[in-house]
Amino acid sequence: MNMIANWFGGSADVDARRRALLGIGSFLLPLLAWCLISYTPFIWHPKVLVTDPGGVDYFQVDMRVDKAMFKEEVANMQQAHLALPQGQPSNPIYLPAPDEVAKAFYNGFVNPPSNTDVPSMPASLWHSIQIIFWGFLLSSLIGVPLGILSGTYATLGRLNEPFIEFFRYLPAPAFGALAVAILGIYNGPKIAIIVIGTLFQQVLIIANTTRKLETTLIEAARTLGSKNLKLLTKVVVPGILPDLYRDQRILLGWAWTYLIVAELIGTSSGITWFITQQARYQHFDNVYAAIMTIGLIGFGSDLILARLGRRLFPWDRTQDRQ
């Protein structure tokens, strides 16, 4: 039960529907703002998209010029009695309209480019997902056991946590050059950056989660005859499992935030390479489509993991709050 929400009114069953509506609204509002800016010429539109250059020699079709400059040229042409340039108000090239981005999104997945120089969006994404997967897996293989042990055995915790606490302030990208020197220019250093970015937080967070396990549960287990390894595997691990799972979900989100820097290291690859290439050709609709796809994958996978968590841990009451 969410206390704070209750203080501000609203009962549980009305909340479920209202929460769903508000959730949809939280996406619709920014979309609406974007539509307004894109489709209503009088709101922003600081540029003019030239449809007919008229007598202006340096104007070209599809060129975007400042409004003031366009007006000046219209005046110039009037004075010179030449053909007037034609154009329509438009936004800068870096702000494409929603329908353009939607088209780019659709084309990105349905008609990937035939040109082999340009990476396709699905292939780039798949490469990125693999980097995340291996980085997060490696980090978890070390971080989860170490975190649980540090949280369970105070001595071990005191032995490694101060160092980890120090290390986590070292920015992961700073190790980029080193990682390339050691691991080459392909996937190795990228996975290493994800690991460096995730692992140290992971140990600290999981150790903390482990320490928050109700001591009564451990004491009860001890009076029932369990000790040492059994205590760890039969009480500590199952006891923290729902919280551990939640921590892992949050950490996976962090791993994604390290992806872009990781992919810039060595030979640029994955979705980052796709984005930089598209930006170079000023295909900003593709850039937005790619950024949003990252968001959708991250958000979507977290939603699925949250659902899965509810199935995996039916006894976990804290999930009712989410």
Next chain:
Amino acid sequence: MNLMEPILPSYLDQSDAVRERFERIRQRETILEVRKLGKRYRSPQGEVEALRGIDFSVRRREFVCVIGPSGCGKSTLIRILAGLDKHTSGEALLDGKPITGPGQDRGMVFQGYSLFPWLTVKKNVMFGPHMKGEGNDQAERDAQLWLELVGLEKFADAYPHQLSGGMRQRVAIARALVNQPRILLMDEPFGALDAQTRAKMQSHLIDIWRNIDVTVLFITHDLDEAIYLADRILVLKAHPGEVQEVIEVPVPRPRTPGQFNSPEFRATKARLEALIHPAPEPLPEDEQAVKPHMIRFTDVHDNVE
């Protein structure tokens, strides 16, 4: 005191039946022996002497309650006996052997909910047998049996969070008893329950105790509960925790809720009250600092009493 009331008998007066019963109890072997037990906690504020020179023993199948004001060391005592804390002086013997750590020969029921939330009711009860190395089938049969004893066989596959407070404590009792401990240690197990549930649980506990070979050491701060349940009551005082008196409860068995008004019951209660609330306890400092200044916010004529 009300003049109409007959003068209470002394709590020391025992009917023949009760005296004979205590004679019989004294014939039985000693299960738990505590000698000159002391406990000092070292804390950043300095040393706290939680227990000093605790001396008592419990006979087989005796029901002993420990009562005392909050902070007198009741939990400390029972945790030492359970092996969860170490005493700093004296000794505690179970069947003549010193207690050095937790063990299946002592079962413990905690005040807070200590059930494993990730295990169903049955699996909670099977935990002890599994730790003993029992196979799944044997553990399941044992669990089933003890769940029937506490009346929860229908809830075997429920999770603890689906149960009421009283039911959870029943599971906790079954979980402790399935190991067939020599002594059942209970630290205010019914303290968080509502009055009605608590009364039910008390009767149920007596039923269990009557039917199985177990000795009970039960901590409470509820005087009625102590008198209703106990053969003997160990009264502790605080700062440091010391035994003030060991009272043999003169209320005959079998006990019924109807006895709450019997002269023996009231005499014992009067004695406990005299021991436990001799003078109003000074409030802790932070409570003393709170001095509400009442201001009238309603109409002067709008009175509620």
